[in-house]
Amino acid sequence: MGPERVRLEQLEERPVASPDTIGDILPEAFARASTTRQRVLALAVEPVMATAVRTVVRKDADFLGELLAPTIGAAVRKAVSEAIKAILQRFNEALERSLSVRSIRWRIEARRTGRPFAEVVLLHTLVYRVEQVFLIHPTTGLVLVHVADESCAVRDPDQVASMLEAIDAFVREAFRPQPPGVHLHHVEVGDLTVWVDRDASLAMAAVVRGVPPRALGEWLYEARQRVRLAYQPELERFRSDVSPFAPARSLLEPILRSARRPAPRRAHLWLMLLVAAIASLVGALVDRAIGQARLLDTYVDLLQAEPGIIVTSATRDGGHVRLEGLADPLASHPSDVLERRGLTAPELTFEPFSSLDPRIVERRAQQRLHPPAGVMLTLGDATLRAAGVAPRAWITQARSLALAVPGIERFDDQALRAEEADVEVREDVEEEARVAALRAAARALETTTLYFMRGSAELTPDAALDHARARWHALVTAADAAGLPICVAIVGHTDPTGSRRANQALSKARAAHVARALAMDDARVQIVGAGALHDARPLHRARRVTFWVDVGAGCPSPDGRRDD
C-alpha cells in the first residue's frame, strides 16, 4: 500500500481547478497551443466561436454591421459606383439614338454648356440628389467627416463648412436678438439647398440638388443621433484630430440618396401612332375620293367624245357611280365605249334620241340607203356625197331617201355614175378595189400603237415608229389612189398618275411628237390629247399614242368645218 498511499497524498497536494486558477493559465495555454497544436486548437474552438457569433448577430446585428462596415462599405460603394457608371453609359447610348424633341433640346444644352449629355439628362430628370453630407464640429466649424456623391464636383469641404458656420454666425448677429439654439436651418441657391441639422455638440449639413425630400430632416437627425451615441467620448475630447470619426462615413453615406422622375409614360407614343393611323386612313380616303373623282371625269370625257352620246348627269355616292344621258341607237353602246378602254361600266341610264352628229348622220344614211359595194357615201356640211358606180335605180331612190334622213340637207351625186357599159363596169370594179384598199390601210394604221417613256413625250426605244411610218405612207397612197379625203386623229394618252391638267398637256404633246416624227401632213391630221387612260395593265401600256382614221372626210378646220 506504500506507493498507492504516496500517490494519494500527492493528488491531495495538487491545487484545486477553479475559475481563478484556470483563468491564470488559460491565455498561456492558448498561446502555447496556437504554436504547437494550432490546427487542433482551431478545430476545438471553432464551434464555440460560431455559436458566439450567432449569438451576437441575434442580439445586436448592428454591432456586427459596425465591425464590417469599414471594409464591406468600401467594397459595396465601389461596386455600386461601377454599376451606376455602366447604367449611365447605356442610358447615354440609348438617348443618343433617340430623336425626341426633348432629347434634341437637351443635346443642344449639353453642347452649349459643355456638360456631358448624360449629365444634362440626369439633371433634367432629377427630383433630388443629396450630393454632399458634412459632419461638422459646431464650435470650431471643422469638418469631422465629409461624404460626397462621386458624380458631383466637390470644393474644399473645410472651407465650405467654415463658411456655412460664418454665415450662420453672421445671420444670427445681423438679426439679433435670437433665442439660444436658433440657427440657420437651410440655404437655397438656384436648384441647390443646403440643409442643416444641429445641436450644441454636432452639426450635419446636406447639399441637395433639386427638391429636398420631406424625410431629409429625419435622415439627418437620425444620423446625427447615431453619430453622437457612437462617438460621444470622442466628441467631448475633440481638439484637432478628426481621425477617430472616419468610420462614421458609413452612417453618413446612406443619406447620399437620389430620386428621379419616372420615365414618361408611353401613352403619348400610342397617341402619336393613333394620330398617324388616322392621318393615313384619312389620306387613303381622300386619295380614293380623288381617284374616284378622276374616274368619273374619265367616264364623262370618253362618252362625250363618242358620237351620238350625250351625258346629262354624272353622280357619285360613296363608291357608287351613276351616269345618265342620251344615246343614238346608231351610236356605240355606252358600256361598250367604256369597256373598249378597259373600264368597268358603272350604272348607266341612257335614253334613245336622234343625234345630228355628222358621223351618226352618215351611219344613218348608210343604214337607210344601203349603198351598193361600188358606192362610198360621205357627209360634210349637211351634204351627203355619193361617189362611185351604182345602178341607175338606186341612184334615183337615193336622191329622194337621202333628204329624208335627219341632218342631211343636200344630196350630191356628181361623183356618182350609173352602171352602163362593160368598160365602165370594169373601171367601177377597179375603183371599188381602191376604196377597199384605202379602208384596209386605215384599219392597219388604227391597229398601230406607239409607247412612251414615263412622264415625257419621248418614245420608248423599241417603239414601232418605222412600222407606223410605213402604214401612214400606205394610207396616204391609198387615199390618193382612191381620190378620197382622209382625216387621221392622232390620239395621245398618259397613265393615271399626276394631275389631270398635266396629263392632258402631256397626252397632246405625245400626239404632236408622233405627228412630227412621222412627218404627217397637217391637213390630214388632227392632234388629240385624250388625257389619262385608266385601268390599262400594266401601267406603262397607258403611255401611248393610237390612230383613228376617218375615210371620206377631211379633218375639221380650226373653226370646226371639215375640209373635203
Add this chain to the structure above:
Amino acid sequence: MIEKLKVCMIGATAVGKTSLVARFVSSVFSERYATTIGVRIHTRRVALGERQVDLIIWDLSGEDEFQSVQPSYLRGASGYLVVIDGTRRETMDAAIALQERVRKTIADAPFVAALNKTDLATAWDLADEELAALHGRGWSLLPTSAKTGEGVEEAFDRLTTRMLARQADSWT
C-alpha cells in the same frame, strides 16, 4: 492622424492680412465675401515633423471706425495671428485693443503678432521701445512681408506649434 485647427487673422484695416495669407493658402471663395459678411475662409496644410495639420484660416475683416470684428467668428479658434502694419503706428494700438477683446472670447488661445510690411523699412513707424513693451506683455513678435514673403511661413509654423503645444498642455 489628420488634425484640423481653426485659426483667425485679426488686425486693423489695411494692415495686409489678406495679402499675408494669400501667400500662404488656397481659397475657393472670391474676395467679395470678405466685404459682404466680414470673413474669408482659407485652408493650408502644414507639416510639423511627422504631424500633418490642416489650418482653417478665418481672415476677418479689419477693424476700423465703421466695422468691428464679430466675436462669434472667433468662437472655436485654436489660435490667432495679430497683424500690425509696421508703417502705421496706430495699427499697433488697434492690435493691442483687438487682442484684449479676443482674449475675452478665446481666453487661452495662443497667438503670434506679425509686424508686417518690413519691405518698407524707410517708412517704418514702430519704435524699438514700443516693441519691447509688447514683448513685455508676452507677445510673440515676428517681422513679415507679404510682398517678399519674409516671415510668413514662419509665423504660421510658430502659431501652429504653439496651438499644438497648448492642446498637449490641456491633456496633461
